[in-house]
Amino acid sequence: MRAELEVLLGNLRALKNEGTTEVFVSEEALEALRERVAAVRESVSTETRGADAAPVASVRPAPSPVSSKKTPATPPRISPPPQQNPRAFEPEPFPPISFDEIVSSKSSPAKSVAASPEKKAPSFDVSVSKARVAAVPATGTNAERLAALCDQMLGDPICNEHLHKGKHLVFGEGNAEASVFFCGEAPGAEEETAGRPFVGPAGKLLDKMIAATGLSREQVYIGNIMKWRPELPTLYGNRPPTPDEMEYCLPYLAAQTEIIRPRVIVALGLTAVNGLLGFDPDRRIGAMRGKTLDFRGIPVVATYHPSYLLRNDSVKSKRAAWEDFLRMMEIAALPISVRQRNFFLPKK
Ligand code: URA
Numbered sequence: 001m002r003a004e005l006e007v008l009l010g011n012l013r014a015l016k017n018e019g020t021t022e023v024f025v026s027e028e029a030l031e032a033l034r035e036r037v038a039a040v041r042e043s044v045s046t047e048t049r050g051a052d053a054a055p056v057a058s059v060r061p062a063p064s065p066v067s068s069k070k071t072p073a074t075p076p077r078i079s080p081p082p083q084q085n086p087r088a089f090e091p092e093p094f095p096p097i098s099f100d101e102i103v104s105s106k107s108s109p110a111k112s113v114a115a116s117p118e119k120k121a122p123s124f125d126v127s128v129s130k131a132r133v134a135a136v137p138a139t140g141t142n143a144e145r146l147a148a149l150c151d152q153m154l155g156d157p158i159c160n161e162h163l164h165k166g167k168h169l170v171f172g173e174g175n176a177e178a179s180v181f182f183c184g185e186a187p188g189a190e191e192e193t194a195g196r197p198f199v200g201p202a203g204k205l206l207d208k209m210i211a212a213t214g215l216s217r218e219q220v221y222i223g224n225i226m227k228w229r230p231e232l233p234t235l236y237g238n239r240p241p242t243p244d245e246m247e248y249c250l251p252y253l254a255a256q257t258e259i260i261r262p263r264v265i266v267a268l269g270l271t272a273v274n275g276l277l278g279f280d281p282d283r284r285i286g287a288m289r290g291k292t293l294d295f296r297g298i299p300v301v302a303t304y305h306p307s308y309l310l311r312n313d314s315v316k317s318k319r320a321a322w323e324d325f326l327r328m329m330e331i332a333a334l335p336i337s338v339r340q341r342n343f344f345l346p347k348k
Helices: 002-017 027-049 142-154 157-161 189-194 201-212 243-260 270-277 306-311 315-331
Strands: 022-024 112-114 180-184 221-224 264-268 292-295 298-303
Touching (some): 180 201, 180 243, 180 270, 221 243, 243 270, 264 270, 264 315, 270 292, 270 298
Parallel strands (some): 180 221, 180 264, 264 298
Antiparallel strands (some): 022 112, 292 298
């Protein structure tokens, strides 16, 4: 049950990172969540009191857990666990899971829950060493240098330590001479299974957005800050990587950009921006849009993560993301047609 709450918290943080500021939760769901947290707390205090303690109160099954104006009824990144997690975390001692971060303790009729700033690391151990420095292979074609860098990463003991059993590290892929480098945050379930970036639903949308620029996926480069899928206590669900995790993986991403030297990097979502520029809890994607940022001398355009756009597919958010893509195209000196300029604008 604690694992479910961790996943829910991770998903809410991910939504917040991608720009969602509110989710709407029914009073029944709030009540069910409160009961679950209370039950977990009670079970922990019972365990600490010892075997003679009173039995833990049973918890009734929750009605549909979260209903949201902007998100589906169940948290979008959660799917049933395909198998037992080989790294299931130890459930004790119960960490200070910030339930109040998810659910306002006030039972207000307005049932709206503001997302709180992303400041905490997950409450289970995901600490990583900071010692790694990726050496940029000096000789060969770009493709050869990328392949050598990929070999370094595949042999990296820390990356391998964090890898789920039977899954893959995800280096990145695409044109070694690309003028546009798309940078996401971290592989998800589909990506760690395939060993390729952006192959799940968000990737399908990204492919369409790339195609709308007139480029193909093969003409650009696609990578992530993280090379492994950030661990969760369950095999299902995703969580944003911690600043330490991103700091550990960043040298690989930096080496990729140094080899490719794209004309522009498109940072997909706030987490990618934080990974590239350094973690800032006060940074907001809305405030980054429209500015040209810089990563080691390469212009960076920040935009919404495709998975945010999948959940917020209003014309307004599509147009906003498209404007970011237009700016990216201008920086990359790609041709822009009148039709492209007018995508998602009201027809006159
Ligand atoms: N989201 C990301 O940020 N990267 C991927 O590779 C897939 C989903």
